[in-house]
């Protein structure tokens with residue numbers, strides 16, 4: 001979403017918040033209305049954060065994973081020369097390896 005959409009989203013969010021607060025305090029007596037409002041806000045905030053984190057996470061993961069998914073870097077075992085990408089050599093089990 002771009003900046004304008006984000007502003008509209010924020011505005012909508014504020015309107016919804018006020019709407020919920022007013023509606024709840026109309027139907028529920030004071031101390032309980034606050035508990036319900038805070039509960040709703042926590043839930044919605046959690047939901048929104050989850051959605052945003054998912055979006056941001058996908059973007060971040062995409063850019064982070066690309067250098068590692070490339071085949072430009074190869075590892076060769078130091079003792080037998082086998083090309084592998086494991087922690088230890090699949091042929092001889094040596095953990096020593098060089099980048100080539």
Ligand SMILES: [Zn+2]
Pocket residue numbers: 077078079080081082089090091092093094
């Ligand atoms: Zn080896």
